[in-house]
Amino acid sequence: MTHNNLPDPTQLATRILRRERAAVAEGLNLLDNKLAAARQCAVRLLAFLSGERWLTEGHLVGVTGPPGAGKSSLVSAMVREWRLSGKTVGVLAVDPSSRPELGGGALLGDRIRIKMPSQDEGLFIRSLATRNQLGGVASEVWPMSWLMLACFDIVVIETVGVGQTEIDIAEISDTVCYVAQPGSGDTIQYLKSGIIEIPDIFAVNKSDLGAPARKTAAEISRCASRPDQREDWDYPVCLVSAATAAGMRQLHDHFARHRMFLHDAGLLAPLRARHQSAWVVRRLKEEFGTFGLQLAGGHSVIQQRLNEDRSHQFEEYERMREHILSRLLSVNQPTV
Numbered sequence: 001m002t003h004n005n006l007p008d009p010t011q012l013a014t015r016i017l018r019r020e021r022a023a024v025a026e027g028l029n030l031l032d033n034k035l036a037a038a039r040q041c042a043v044r045l046l047a048f049l050s051g052e053r054w055l056t057e058g059h060l061v062g063v064t065g066p067p068g069a070g071k072s073s074l075v076s077a078m079v080r081e082w083r084l085s086g087k088t089v090g091v092l093a094v095d096p097s098s099r100p101e102l103g104g105g106a107l108l109g110d111r112i113r114i115k116m117p118s119q120d121e122g123l124f125i126r127s128l129a130t131r132n133q134l135g136g137v138a139s140e141v142w143p144m145s146w147l148m149l150a151c152f153d154i155v156v157i158e159t160v161g162v163g164q165t166e167i168d169i170a171e172i173s174d175t176v177c178y179v180a181q182p183g184s185g186d187t188i189q190y191l192k193s194g195i196i197e198i199p200d201i202f203a204v205n206k207s208d209l210g211a212p213a214r215k216t217a218a219e220i221s222r223c224a225s226r227p228d229q230r231e232d233w234d235y236p237v238c239l240v241s242a243a244t245a246a247g248m249r250q251l252h253d254h255f256a257r258h259r260m261f262l263h264d265a266g267l268l269a270p271l272r273a274r275h276q277s278a279w280v281v282r283r284l285k286e287e288f289g290t291f292g293l294q295l296a297g298g299h300s301v302i303q304q305r306l307n308e309d310r311s312h313q314f315e316e317y318e319r320m321r322e323h324i325l326s327r328l329l330s331v332n333q334p335t336v
């Protein structure tokens with residue numbers, strides 16, 4: 001331990017890389033700590049964990065969709081598939097702290113929490129409440145997912161919602177899976193109106209309900225076809241049932257296929273680098289507003305600096321932050 005009961009970042013990084021549960025939990029807490037000393041420590045931790053692996057290894061999967069569609073049930077079923085194929089899995093279940101209760105809460109009354117055997121060493125699950133007032137995914141989630149990527153083969157982020165959340169999750173994940181609720185026209189409306197981008201994979205859950213699920217899948221397939229698309233990805237729409245495990249193997253294969261597609265097409269490293277710099281800009285903007293961004297040279301200068309050295313983005317972020325802070329202090333000094 002260093003001062004203020006903060007961990008030694010080198011030792012913590014070593015333990016995280018060995019996938020020690022307590023260390024992973026401690027690291028996630030550290031990333032959530034807003035104190036200045038903790039922030040410095042967190043940046044050092046991320047720097048020790050980073051390296052080439054960050055741009056090339058693992059698979060960061062975002063699972064999103066409307067409340068009650070079965071995201072948690074589906075993630076549990078997917079975890080089983082991944083564990084069967086020998087992959088280690090980390091899950092971040094993001095729970096908005098003030099979610100709107102639909103239909104008086106009846107729909108959410110029987111929500112499923114992801115439940116798995118706690119003695120499974122290859123699986124780590126963490127629930128966290130988002131505190132982003134604007135409704136999107138809180139900016140802590142991204143470094144947290146990266147910490148987990150340092151020690152798990154697959155990292156899954158589950159978030160509820162459409163709109164801003166969907167955009168945010170696409171800015172974090174390698175692969176976005178949208179879980180649709182059978183019989184609900186919402187998803188199709190969102191797609192048509194462009195509120196949601198077409199996700200990499202559509203999972204229409206609850207296929208055990210029969211006709212409504214098949215109908216929703218067919219409607220989504222029509223809306224999601226991309227005749228103008230030049231990429232080779234086919235945006236599959238997959239009928240699954242978390243309850244009966246029907247279609248789970250196919251869904252697993254779509255995930256693996258998309259990961260391979262990104263890698264083979266040379267898209268993975270640039271995608272992650274883009275996500276990194278988007279995060280830095282977003283975080284600086286959250287903290288200091290547009291004025292603060294200008295003090296650091298503006299959007300494009302920041303992007304350029306980050307692109308020059310992709311493996312030290314967190315240190316670069318901390319340097320920019322210090323720079324903005326010192327500029328802000330000097331701006332606030334009375335002129336004599």
Ligand SMILES: Nc1nc2c(ncn2[C@@H]2O[C@H](COP(=O)(O)OP(=O)(O)OP(=O)(O)O)[C@@H](O)[C@H]2O)c(=O)[nH]1
Pocket residue numbers: 066067068069070071072073074108110111112113160205206207208209240241242243244
């Ligand atoms: N029939 C059927 N019901 C399912 C299936 N998957 C989930 N459910 C039910 O759907 C409800 C919601 O499941 P959850 O997994 O909690 O859904 P969620 O999308 O994570 O919900 P939130 O996190 O609250 O947004 C529960 O009552 C589940 O039992 C399925 O494949 N078939």
Ligand SMILES: [Mg+2]
Pocket residue numbers: 071072073111112158
């Ligand atoms: Mg859930």
